[in-house]
Amino acid sequence: MPSEETRTLTSTTVTDPAAQDTAEADASPTRAWRRRLLVVAIVLAALNLRPAITSLGALLEEVRDGLGMSGSVAGLLTSVPPLCFAVFGVTAPRLARRFGAGAVVCAGMAAITAGLLIRPYAGGTPGFLAASALALMGIAVSNVLMPVIVKRWFPDRVGSMTGLYSMALACGTAVAAAATVPLTDALGGDWQPGLTVWAALAAAAVLPWLPFVRNGERTGAARGASARGAAGREAAGRGASAREAAEQGAPAREAADRDASARGASAEAGAGTAGAERPALRITRSRTAWALAVFFGLQATAAYITMGWVAQIFRDAGVAAGTAGVLLAVIMAMGIPLAFVIPRVATRLPSQGPIVLVLGVCGLAGYAGLYFAPAGGAWLWALLLGVSNCAFPLALTMVGMRARTGSGVAQLSAFAQSTGYLISIPGPLLVGVLYQHSGGWGLPIALMAALMVPQMLVGVLAGRDRTVEDEAAAR
Known part of the structure; x- marks a missing residue:
C-alpha cells in the first residue's frame, strides 16, 4: 500500500498544473528559503x-487560593480552552481567506503573548x-490553520510535517508542565511570575511568521493563475501545431489527435479556473467528518481533563507538588x-482503526491505575496516559x-x-463538580474511563479509508 505522501504527490503532479508550477518554484532559492x-x-x-494550559494545571491549587476559586469555578476554568477553541476556531478559515493563513497565525502568536502577559495581573477571576x-x-x-498550512506548503510530506508539528506541540506541553513549578520557585514562589514567563516563548514565535504576513497567500494565488495561463498557452500552441500539420499534408489522424490534445489542455485550464470558484464543500453531509469531529472532541475531553486535573489527582x-508537575510532564512528553x-x-x-484501539486500551489501563493506586504506580500510569494522549x-x-x-x-x-x-467543553467542568461534591476522585476517574469507550468506537469509524468529498457528493 503506498504511503499517503506518495498518493498526494502522484495525484498533484499528474493532474494539477498549478501543483507542477509550485513544484518548479520550490527549486528556486527564494522558495526554498521560505x-x-x-x-x-x-x-x-x-x-x-499548550503552555498557557499546562502551566496553569501545574499551579492550579495556587491560582485557586490566590483568586479564591471553588472547585466548580476551577472546573469552569479548565473548560475555557475547549470553549475558546470551538468559538474562535470556526472563524479561522474565513480569516485565512481574507488575510492569509500566515497573517492569521502571526496574529495568533501575538494574542497568546498578550494574554499570557495580562492574565496573572488582571485582578480577580473575571x-x-x-x-x-x-x-x-x-x-x-x-x-x-496548521493542517492547512502543512497541506498547502508540504503536500508531499503531510505525515512527516504533521509529526514534526505534533512533536513540537508535545514538547512545549511537557516543558511547561515540568518547568512551571521550578521556575515559580526560582522567581520567588509567587504564581504570577511563574505563569507570566511563558509569554517570552510566545513573543519569539511571532518573528518567523512576519515574512508570511504580507504576500504568502497572494503568492500562491499568483502561482495558480500562472499555471492556468501556461496551460492555456500550451493549448493554443498545440492547436496551432495541429493546424500547421494539416496544412503541410500530415495524416489527418495525427492532426486530429493533436487538436484533441489541445482541447484537453484547454479544458484542464478551464477546470482549474472553475475549481477556484467551486462552492464550499457541504461537510455536514459526510459521516466521516462527523465521526472525526466526535473523535476529536472525546480525545480533547481526555486531554484537557488530564492537563487541568491529573497533577491535582497526584x-x-x-505526591509532592514538584513531582506531580513532572508526572504531568511525562504524560505530555510521551x-x-x-x-x-x-x-x-x-x-x-489503509485504516487507522488499529492505532485508535491501542491508544484507547492504554488510556483505560492508566485510568484504572489512577483509581486503584494513584501514588503507588504513578510513573507507570503517567506513561500509559501519555501514550493514550497521542490520539491528538x-x-x-x-x-x-x-480530504483530497x-x-x-x-x-x-x-x-x-x-x-x-x-463536545469537549462539559468534561473538565463536570470533573470539577464531581470532585467537589463527592469529596474524592473515584467518580471523576470513572467518568474519564467511561468516555474512552465511545472515543475508540468513533475513532475506528473516522479511520476508514475514504474522503469527505466523495461522501458529501454521494448524498
Missing part, C-alpha cells in the same frame, strides 16, 4: 499551543478568565517521540488524510476541531 523558514515558524508556533480567553483565541485559530494522593512516529505509521495504513496527532493526521484538496482540509479541520471542542 520553506525552511516556515518549518521554523511551524515548530515555534506548535511549542506555544479578568483572569478574559485574559486567558485572549491567549486561547490565538491558540484556536493556529490549531485550525497531589491529593500524597507525545514527543510518538507524535512523530504515529502520523508516519498512520499514513501507511492521530486526529490531526486523519484530518489531512480524509487543500480547501477540503481547511473545511474539515475547522469543522472537526470546532465541533470537537464544543
Whole structure:
C-alpha cells in the first residue's frame, strides 16, 4: 500500500498544473528559503499551543487560593480552552481567506503573548478568565490553520510535517508542565511570575511568521493563475501545431489527435479556473467528518481533563507538588517521540482503526491505575496516559488524510476541531463538580474511563479509508 505522501504527490503532479508550477518554484532559492523558514515558524508556533494550559494545571491549587476559586469555578476554568477553541476556531478559515493563513497565525502568536502577559495581573477571576480567553483565541485559530498550512506548503510530506508539528506541540506541553513549578520557585514562589514567563516563548514565535504576513497567500494565488495561463498557452500552441500539420499534408489522424490534445489542455485550464470558484464543500453531509469531529472532541475531553486535573489527582494522593508537575510532564512528553512516529505509521495504513484501539486500551489501563493506586504506580500510569494522549496527532493526521484538496482540509479541520471542542467543553467542568461534591476522585476517574469507550468506537469509524468529498457528493 503506498504511503499517503506518495498518493498526494502522484495525484498533484499528474493532474494539477498549478501543483507542477509550485513544484518548479520550490527549486528556486527564494522558495526554498521560505520553506525552511516556515518549518521554523511551524515548530515555534506548535511549542506555544499548550503552555498557557499546562502551566496553569501545574499551579492550579495556587491560582485557586490566590483568586479564591471553588472547585466548580476551577472546573469552569479548565473548560475555557475547549470553549475558546470551538468559538474562535470556526472563524479561522474565513480569516485565512481574507488575510492569509500566515497573517492569521502571526496574529495568533501575538494574542497568546498578550494574554499570557495580562492574565496573572488582571485582578480577580473575571479578568483572569478574559485574559486567558485572549491567549486561547490565538491558540484556536493556529490549531485550525496548521493542517492547512502543512497541506498547502508540504503536500508531499503531510505525515512527516504533521509529526514534526505534533512533536513540537508535545514538547512545549511537557516543558511547561515540568518547568512551571521550578521556575515559580526560582522567581520567588509567587504564581504570577511563574505563569507570566511563558509569554517570552510566545513573543519569539511571532518573528518567523512576519515574512508570511504580507504576500504568502497572494503568492500562491499568483502561482495558480500562472499555471492556468501556461496551460492555456500550451493549448493554443498545440492547436496551432495541429493546424500547421494539416496544412503541410500530415495524416489527418495525427492532426486530429493533436487538436484533441489541445482541447484537453484547454479544458484542464478551464477546470482549474472553475475549481477556484467551486462552492464550499457541504461537510455536514459526510459521516466521516462527523465521526472525526466526535473523535476529536472525546480525545480533547481526555486531554484537557488530564492537563487541568491529573497533577491535582497526584497531589491529593500524597505526591509532592514538584513531582506531580513532572508526572504531568511525562504524560505530555510521551507525545514527543510518538507524535512523530504515529502520523508516519498512520499514513501507511489503509485504516487507522488499529492505532485508535491501542491508544484507547492504554488510556483505560492508566485510568484504572489512577483509581486503584494513584501514588503507588504513578510513573507507570503517567506513561500509559501519555501514550493514550497521542490520539491528538492521530486526529490531526486523519484530518489531512480524509480530504483530497487543500480547501477540503481547511473545511474539515475547522469543522472537526470546532465541533470537537464544543463536545469537549462539559468534561473538565463536570470533573470539577464531581470532585467537589463527592469529596474524592473515584467518580471523576470513572467518568474519564467511561468516555474512552465511545472515543475508540468513533475513532475506528473516522479511520476508514475514504474522503469527505466523495461522501458529501454521494448524498
